[in-house]
Amino acid sequence: MSALQIQGLTKRFDKVTALADIGFEVAEGEFLCVVGPTNAGKSTLLKTIAGLIRPDRGRILAKGRDLADVAPKDRGVSLLFQNIALFPTMTGFENIAFPLTAAGETGASVEARVRQTAELLRIGHVLNRYPRTFSGGEQQRVAIGRAIIRPSDLLLLDEPLSNLDARIRIALRIEFKKLHRERRQTILYVTHDQIEAMSLSDRIVVLNEGRIQQIGRPQEIYDRPANRFVARFIGTPPMNILDAEVTSEGGAPILAGAGFRVPLRNLDPAITTLPRQVGLGLRAEEIRVAPAESRDTPFPAEIVWAEHLGPKTILDLRLGSTALKAVIADDHAVKGEGRAWLGFTPKPHHLLNRETDQFLR
Numbered sequence: 001m002s003a004l005q006i007q008g009l010t011k012r013f014d015k016v017t018a019l020a021d022i023g024f025e026v027a028e029g030e031f032l033c034v035v036g037p038t039n040a041g042k043s044t045l046l047k048t049i050a051g052l053i054r055p056d057r058g059r060i061l062a063k064g065r066d067l068a069d070v071a072p073k074d075r076g077v078s079l080l081f082q083n084i085a086l087f088p089t090m091t092g093f094e095n096i097a098f099p100l101t102a103a104g105e106t107g108a109s110v111e112a113r114v115r116q117t118a119e120l121l122r123i124g125h126v127l128n129r130y131p132r133t134f135s136g137g138e139q140q141r142v143a144i145g146r147a148i149i150r151p152s153d154l155l156l157l158d159e160p161l162s163n164l165d166a167r168i169r170i171a172l173r174i175e176f177k178k179l180h181r182e183r184r185q186t187i188l189y190v191t192h193d194q195i196e197a198m199s200l201s202d203r204i205v206v207l208n209e210g211r212i213q214q215i216g217r218p219q220e221i222y223d224r225p226a227n228r229f230v231a232r233f234i235g236t237p238p239m240n241i242l243d244a245e246v247t248s249e250g251g252a253p254i255l256a257g258a259g260f261r262v263p264l265r266n267l268d269p270a271i272t273t274l275p276r277q278v279g280l281g282l283r284a285e286e287i288r289v290a291p292a293e294s295r296d297t298p299f300p301a302e303i304v305w306a307e308h309l310g311p312k313t314i315l316d317l318r319l320g321s322t323a324l325k326a327v328i329a330d331d332h333a334v335k336g337e338g339r340a341w342l343g344f345t346p347k348p349h350h351l352l353n354r355e356t357d358q359f360l361r
């Protein structure tokens with residue numbers, strides 16, 4: 001049975017539709033990330049599941065039980081917000097223990113569980129100190145400890161790492177992953193950071209303007225985005241989308257655009273359902289780049305800018321009138337100035353219907 005089922009969830013605030021007919025399931029023990037830009041509806045979704053917002057329509061079932069009339073505290077859900085507030089007059093220990101002591105638990109079992117949780121999050125050294133002496137990362141870890149100490153059926157995390165610096169964020173990301181591996185708790189994790197979502201999740205729900213754009217495993221979403229929004233939102237740099245026309249040359253189908261003409265191999269019969277004007281999706285790493293013209297790299301492009309990032313370089317290129325980004329290794333023969341020659345092989349599932357902005361399925 002699913003740990004959580006969301007069915008037709010809809011919530012409006014005046015003119016804003018924060019959630020529009022949202023439906024998905026979370027399996028027992030799954031780590032599911034909800035990712036999307038600002039105002040996508042992510043926090044509204046979590047608050048609705050936690051029972052802090054009442055939806056206009058739709059159902060939320062936890063292990064098959066409808067939560068409509070269940071009070072927040074009885075939902076078996078822990079929620080950790082992005083703006084954590086520790087109790088300033090309590091020590092680290094007392095903060096972490098709070099959910100247990102508030103429920104009337106005392107004694108050795110509380111002590112043991114706080115120590116175990118602190119060990120897991122590597123915050124044993126702050127247990128006797130007060131929050132004003134904690135670093136940002138320590139505060140966040142104590143808040144996480146407080147959220148997880150009382151085993152709940154479902155852990156809801158709303159951008160738990162967003163106020164931290166990059167180094168701590170990456171460290172805590174790994175802690176989360178380990179925590180999940182150890183406990184196999186069902187986690188619903190909201191973030192606007194697609195890299196965080198890619199690295200943490202079993203599956204990702206991509207949300208935009210209150211609507212689900214795609215649900216899938218991280219690699220699947222990266223390789224086969226459903227639409228233009230997902231292609232541009234997931235992946236750094238975003239997927240290039242070149243305007244092109246499906247036409248033919250000597251009876252064979254080709255794709256032609258500004259500065260390129262490529263044969264359409266592996267012809268998917270579904271291509272016939274496309275309008276003539278399409279978009280061609282190209283991941284930066286799919287573009288072949290060479291210092292000279294060759295059969296594999298027949299199209300000349302101008303190098304506008306090269307961003308050197310250690311082991312790799314991101315090239316800003318201009319092909320015909322189109323701007324695009326390619327990624328090359330730092331020791332590549334192309335050094336990031338002047339001209340480069342490009343080549344690419346279109347993938348049928350990266351052809352975009354420009355009328356609907358959906359990729360060919």
Ligand SMILES: Nc1ncnc2c1ncn2[C@@H]1O[C@H](COP(=O)(O)OP(=O)(O)OP(=O)(O)O)[C@@H](O)[C@H]1O
Nearest residue numbers: 013016018036037038039040041042043044045192
């Ligand atoms: N209580 C409220 N009253 C009115 N509008 C609201 C309320 N809560 C949320 N909204 C609106 O609903 C939309 C979704 O907000 P939500 O906070 O769920 O987005 P989000 O994806 O979590 O964004 P962010 O990443 O910026 O936190 C936004 O347009 C927001 O302004």
